[in-house]
Amino acid sequence: MNAKAYFGKYGGQFVPETVMSALNELEVAYEKIASSDEFKAELNELLRDYVGRPSPLYHAKRLSEHYGHDIYLKREDLNHTGAHKINNALAQALLAKKMGKKKVLAETGAGQHGVATATAAALLGLECDVYMGECDTKRQALNVYKMQLLGANVVPISDGLGTLKEATTAAIQAWVNEIETRFYVIGSAVGPHPYPKIVRDFQSIIGTEAKAQLDEKGVKADYIIACVGGGSNAIGIFSAFLDDLSVNIIGVEAAGLGIETKYHAATLTKGADGIIHGMKTIVLQDEFGMILPVHSISAGLDYPGVGPEHAHLQDIGRVSYYAVSDDECINALRLLSKLEGIIPAIESSHALAYLDKLCPTLQKRSNIVVNVSGRGDKDMHTIMDYKKGTIYG
Amino acid sequence: MDKIANAFKGKKANIGYIVAGYPSLEYSKEFLNLLDDSVLDIIEIGIPYSDPLADGKLIANAAFQACHNGVNTTKVFDMLKGVKTSKALVFLVYYNIILAYGEDKFLRQSLECGISGILVPDMPYEESCEFALKCQQYGISLIRLIAPTSTKRSKEILSGSSGFIYAVGSLGVTGGEQSSLDRLKDMIEFIKDNTNLPVAIGFGVKNASDVKKVKEYADGAIIGTKIVEITSKFDPQTAHQKIKELFE
Numbered sequence: 001m002n003a004k005a006y007f008g009k010y011g012g013q014f015v016p017e018t019v020m021s022a023l024n025e026l027e028v029a030y031e032k033i034a035s036s037d038e039f040k041a042e043l044n045e046l047l048r049d050y051v052g053r054p055s056p057l058y059h060a061k062r063l064s065e066h067y068g069h070d071i072y073l074k075r076e077d078l079n080h081t082g083a084h085k086i087n088n089a090l091a092q093a094l095l096a097k098k099m100g101k102k103k104v105l106a107e108t109g110a111g112q113h114g115v116a117t118a119t120a121a122a123l124l125g126l127e128c129d130v131y132m133g134e135c136d137t138k139r140q141a142l143n144v145y146k147m148q149l150l151g152a153n154v155v156p157i158s159d160g161l162g163t164l165k166e167a168t169t170a171a172i173q174a175w176v177n178e179i180e181t182r183f184y185v186i187g188s189a190v191g192p193h194p195y196p197k198i199v200r201d202f203q204s205i206i207g208t209e210a211k212a213q214l215d216e217k218g219v220k221a222d223y224i225i226a227c228v229g230g231g232s233n234a235i236g237i238f239s240a241f242l243d244d245l246s247v248n249i250i251g252v253e254a255a256g257l258g259i260e261t262k263y264h265a266a267t268l269t270k271g272a273d274g275i276i277h278g279m280k281t282i283v284l285q286d287e288f289g290m291i292l293p294v295h296s297i298s299a300g301l302d303y304p305g306v307g308p309e310h311a312h313l314q315d316i317g318r319v320s321y322y323a324v325s326d327d328e329c330i331n332a333l334r335l336l337s338k339l340e341g342i343i344p345a346i347e348s349s350h351a352l353a354y355l356d357k358l359c360p361t362l363q364k365r366s367n368i369v370v371n372v373s374g375r376g377d378k379d380m381h382t383i384m385d386y387k388k389g390t391i392y393g
Numbered sequence: 394m395d396k397i398a399n400a401f402k403g404k405k406a407n408i409g410y411i412v413a414g415y416p417s418l419e420y421s422k423e424f425l426n427l428l429d430d431s432v433l434d435i436i437e438i439g440i441p442y443s444d445p446l447a448d449g450k451l452i453a454n455a456a457f458q459a460c461h462n463g464v465n466t467t468k469v470f471d472m473l474k475g476v477k478t479s480k481a482l483v484f485l486v487y488y489n490i491i492l493a494y495g496e497d498k499f500l501r502q503s504l505e506c507g508i509s510g511i512l513v514p515d516m517p518y519e520e521s522c523e524f525a526l527k528c529q530q531y532g533i534s535l536i537r538l539i540a541p542t543s544t545k546r547s548k549e550i551l552s553g554s555s556g557f558i559y560a561v562g563s564l565g566v567t568g569g570e571q572s573s574l575d576r577l578k579d580m581i582e583f584i585k586d587n588t589n590l591p592v593a594i595g596f597g598v599k600n601a602s603d604v605k606k607v608k609e610y611a612d613g614a615i616i617g618t619k620i621v622e623i624t625s626k627f628d629p630q631t632a633h634q635k636i637k638e639l640f641e
Contacts, residue, residue, distance in 0.1 A: 002519050014488055014515045016447040017550075018564055021542035159457070160443075169444050176447070177565040179542060275489040275515070276444065288465040289493030290443040 005193030008315055010308035013192040015172075015278040022179050027194045029099045034091075034201075039098065043091055047205065050123070051080045051090065055206075057213035057369070062339040067359040072219070072369045074210050074237060077344060083374030084206060084233045085116035089185055091202040093120035096183035103127040103178070106185040107171035109136055109164030109229070110300035110347060111143025112374055113187030118152035120185075128152040131171040134162035136299045143378050161293050164229075164303045168277050188230025189307035192278030196307050203236025210369060211240045219367050223358065225250045226371040227350040228268070228321065229301035231310045233373035242318060251310060252354045254296035255323035263295035263391055266323035267306045268314050276305040282314075295391060297326035297382060300347040300374075324353040327388050332356070333376060345374035346382065396481035396509045397534055397556045400434035401591040406557075406613030407604075407640045408593055409620045410437040410485065414464030415455040416625060418472045424629040428478040432637040435481040437512065437615070440469050442487040447514040449568030451618050455625065466494050473506035483510035483536060483556070488520075496524060500531040510534035510556040518550045525553050539584060540564070541576050551588045558590050560611065563597035568618035571597030574606070581610050604640050614640070 005011050013023055033039050047053040055075045063071045076084035089106070096104050104126050108114030114130040121128035130147055134156045137144050147154050155174075160166040168190075175184045189199040214221055224241050226234035228251040241247040256264035264270070267284050274283035276291060284292045284304040296302040313319040324332075329346060332353035337343045344352060351370050358368070376383070400406045413421050421438075428436060441459035445452065473482075484503060491499045491513070503511065511533055516524065518537060528535040534556025539547055541564060551558065562577055563569045571577070577594065584592050594607045595615030604614040616639055623635045 005519075012520055013517060014520060015517065016514055016540075016566075017517055017538040018447075018540040018542055018561060020517050020519075020546065021540075021544060024546075159453075165444070169446065172446050173449070173566045177569060179564055274492060275487075278446070278515070283489075285489070285493065287493065288467075289487075289489040289491075290460060290465075291489075 002193065007309045007312035010279070010281050010311040011193055011196060012280045013278060014275045014280065015192045016176055018176050018179055019192070023192055023194065029095065030194055030198055033098045034095055039094070043094055046090055046094070047087065051086050052078060053205065054209045055079055057210055060340050063336065066339060067355055069359050069362060069366045069368055071355065072367065073342070074206060074369060074371045076206060076233065076371060076373045077342070077348070077375035081112070081116050081119050082377060083112040083116065083345065084203060084236060085113040085187060086119065087205055088187070088199050088202040088232060089113060089116035090120040092185045092198070093117065093124050093126060096185070097124050097126060099183065101181065101183040103181060104183045104185050105129040105131065105171055105174060106187060107131045107164065107167040108187060109167065109302055110298065110345070111136065111140035111147070111378060112300065114152070114154070115143050115146050115150070117185045118147040118150035121152060122150045129155055129174065131155045131157055131167045131174065133164060133167045134158045136163055136167070139382055140299055140378055164299065165291065165294070172277065188232040189235045189309060190230040190277060190279060190305060196279065196309055199232050200235045200239060200309060203232050204239040206233065206236035206371065207238060207240030210237055214369070221247050221369050222366040223248045223250060223368040225252060225351045225354055225368065227252050227301060227347050227373060228306060228310060229254070229265070229303045229347065230305070231307035233371050235307060235309055237371045238319060249319045250354060250358070251319055251321040252350045253321060253323040254298055254301040254350055255325045256295040256297070257389060257391070258325055259323055264323065265294040265296040265302050265304065267304060268310060268321040269323045279305070279308050281305050281308045282311045297329060297386070298346040298350065300345070301350065322354060322357070324350050328353040328356065330383065330386050333383065342372065343376035344372050345376050346379045348373045397435065400481050401557065401612050405608040406434040406591070406593060407432050408435040408437065408595070408613050408615040409433045409636060410439060410615065410617035411624055412439045412441055412452065412455040412459055412621055413469045413472065414441055414459035414462065415621070417462070418464060418468060420624065420629060422472050422475050424624065424632060425476040425478060427629055427633050428480040431633045432640045433480065435483060437483050437485045440466060440484060440486045440490055442490055445487060447566055449566040449618060452567050452621050455621050466490055470502045470506055476507070481509045482507055483512060484508055485512045485514065488513050488516045496527055500527055500533060503533060504531050508533060510536045512536045512538065512559060514538065518546060518553060522553070539580065541572050541580050547583060548587055551584065554588065554590060556590070557613065558584055558588065558592045559615070560584065560592050560594045561596045562594040562607070567596055569597055571603065578610055601639055601641060
C-alpha cells in the first residue's frame with residue numbers, strides 16, 4: 001500500500017494496470033512542475049487576469065437579517081465560466097501542457113467542469129473531449145452548446161441513467177485507450193491518487209482567500225458551509241480551516257426526494273465503504289457492491305461516490321455532513337435571488353438551504369461563511385420547470 | 394499438480410472468458426459443464442459488475458444485462474456448485490464485489506466452488522499485498538496483470554504473482570486493438586527473464602490468426618470479447634464448436 005495515496009483508510013489507486021504508469025507520471029510531474037515558482041507564477045497570473053480572482057467575500061446583509069446571523073458568501077459564482085471549476089481545470093490543463101500533452105479529456109455532470117476544461121483547452125491550445133451523461137446533456141443543454149462553441153467535442157453517454165457516474169466511467173475507459181498521450185482533467189476531488197490531492201490543492205485557493213478576507217474584515221468564522229457531490233468546492237474552502245478546531249465545518253449533500261426514499265445522492269449519509277472510479281471511499285451501493293442509481297435535481301451533485309478526503313473527515317469527526325432535499329434547495333435558491341439579487345447554482349443552493357436548519361439552533365449570533373460555488377444561469381430551465389417530487393435521471 | 398499449472402504443461406494454453414449469468418445462469422452452468430470436451434484449458438468467469446472500468450462496450454453490456462437479470466455473487470457461487478470439470482476455473486472480479494462480500498468469505502466460497510485463481514482487474518500490485526497473502530492462505534492463485542506501460546513496476550508485479558501472468562496485449566479496454574508486435578515481444582521477453590510462471594496474452598486477441606501469433610512467443614492466448622459475443626448468439630454446445638475455430 002502506498003501510504004501517500006490515502007486519507008486514513010480512504011483513497012488508493014484501484015485502476016486497471018494500464019493506468020498505473022500515467023498516475024505515476026502525473027504524481028512525479030505534479031511534484032516537480034506544479035511546485036515550481038515558474039508554474040505558480042504563471043497560474044497565479046491566469047487566475048488573476050483571466051479568471052478574475054480573488055473572488056469576493058460578500059457580507060450578505062439582507063440574508064443576515066433574515067437569519068439573524070452574519071452570513072458571508074464566497075463568490076465563486078463570479079469566476080470566469082461561472083463556477084469554482086475553472087480554478088482546477090485551468091491548473092490541470094496548464095500542468096498537462098507543461099507535461100507535453102496535446103490532448104485532454106474530462107467528465108462533466110452539470111457541465112461546469114466541462115465548460116471550464118473546454119475553456120482552459122481553448123486558451124492553451126489543447127484538443128478536448130468532454131464525456132457527459134445523455135440525461136445531463138438535456139438538462140444542461142446551454143453548457144453543451146458552450147463547450148462546442150469553445151471547440152470541445154462533447155461525447156454523450158447513454159449507459160445506465162446517463163448521468164455523472166456513467167460519464168466518469170466512460171471518460172476513464174476512453175483515457176485507458178489513449179493513456180500515453182491524453183491527460184485526464186478530473187473535475188472533482190475524486191478518482192485514484194494523486195487526483196484527490198491535486199484537485200484539493202488547486203481548489204485550496206478558495207479557502208486561503210476566504211481566510212485572508214475574513215482576517216481583513218476582522219471577522220472570525222464560526223461555521224463554514226459548502227455543498228458536496230464529489231466535493232471539490234467543499235474541500236477547497238474547508239482546507240484552510242481544518243486545523244482551526246474552533247471553526248465548525250459542514251458539508252451538504254443532495255437528499256433528492258428524501259434520504260428515506262431511493263431517490264437521493266446522499267453518499268456520506270447513507271453509503272458504505274466501497275470502490276468507485278479508482279478510489280476507496282464511501283459509496284451508495286447494494287449488498288453485493290453494485291453501484292446504485294442516484295438522484296438529485298442537481299446534475300453536479302448526482303454522484304454515488306464522494307472524494308476520499310471527505311470520507312476521512314467524516315470518519316474522524318472533523319467535518320459534519322448533512323443532506324437537504326431538492327425542494328429545500330429550490331427554496332434557498334429563490335430566497336437568495338430575492339433577498340440579495342444573486343441567483344446561485346442549484347449545487348450551491350444545497351449549501352444555502354442548510355442555513356434554514358442550522359440558524360435556528362444557534363445560541364449566539366454567529367459568523368457563517370457559505371461557499372457559493374457557482375451561478376445559476378445554467379439551471380434556469382430546471383428551476384422554471386421544477387415541481388416538488390419530480391424524479392430527475 | 395494444480396489445475397492452472399496443468400493447463401500449461403507441455404502445451405500452449407487456450408484461455409477463454411465468459412460473463413457469469415450471461416445470457417443466463419443456466420446457460421453458464423451448461424457451458425462450464427461442457428468444458429472437459431472443449432478446446433479451452435482455462436476459463437475465466439467474470440462476475441458481472443455495474444462499473445467495469447477495464448471492459449469495452451461488448452463485455453460491459455453483457456455484464457449490465459446480467460446485473461439487470463438479478464445475477465449477483467451469491468447466485469454465481471450457487472451456479473458453480475452445479476459445475477463439474479477437470480479444467481481450471483478462475484474468477485475475473487472487480488474489487489468492490491470482493492470487498493462487499495467480505496474477502497475471507499469470498500475466498501472460502503471460491504475454494505469450495507473449485508476456483509483455482511483470481512484476477513482483479515482494478516487492483517494493481519500496490520493495493521493487493523494483503524489480499525495476495527489471503528489468497529495464498531486459501532491456496533488460490535492471485536493472477537496479476539502486466540501491461541506494456543508497467544515498465545518500472547514489472548519486477549515487483551512479477552515477484553508477487555502466482556498461477557500465470559496475464560500480459561495485457563493492448564493499451565485500452567477489452568475488445569480493442571493489439572499493441573505492436575515488437576512492444577508485446579519486449580514485454581514477454583522481460584517477463585520470461587524474471588519469472589518461471591507461464592505467460593498468457595489477453596486484450597486484443599480475437600481470432601485464430603491472433604492466437605497463432607500470440608502463441609509464438611507466449612505460453613497461452615486469452616480470448617474474451619469474441620467468446621462473450623458467441624455466447625450471446627449460440628447454444629452452449631454450438632458455442633464450444635465456434636470457440637474451437639477461434640483457437641485452431
